[in-house]
Amino acid sequence: MSYELRYAAAGADGDKAPVWATETVTGVKAPVTVTDLKPGTTYAFQVRSLGKSGYSDWSDSATLMCT
Numbered sequence: 001m002s003y004e005l006r007y008a009a010a011g012a013d014g015d016k017a018p019v020w021a022t023e024t025v026t027g028v029k030a031p032v033t034v035t036d037l038k039p040g041t042t043y044a045f046q047v048r049s050l051g052k053s054g055y056s057d058w059s060d061s062a063t064l065m066c067t
Contacts, residue, residue, distance in 0.1 A: 002026045010044040037066040
């Protein structure tokens, strides 16, 4: 099984749709590091799994500020 992680700057462009960056994550047993985030920016993160039935729905967003 694998997962997709997507993230975007939250609320950066007002009413515009977020521009999501997506990464495929396999063999999740350790934390995943996301690079190239800008300090002081709040990001929304979502995940979904890929299994025998295909992709799940995206999770609810979790938001965090990059420090």
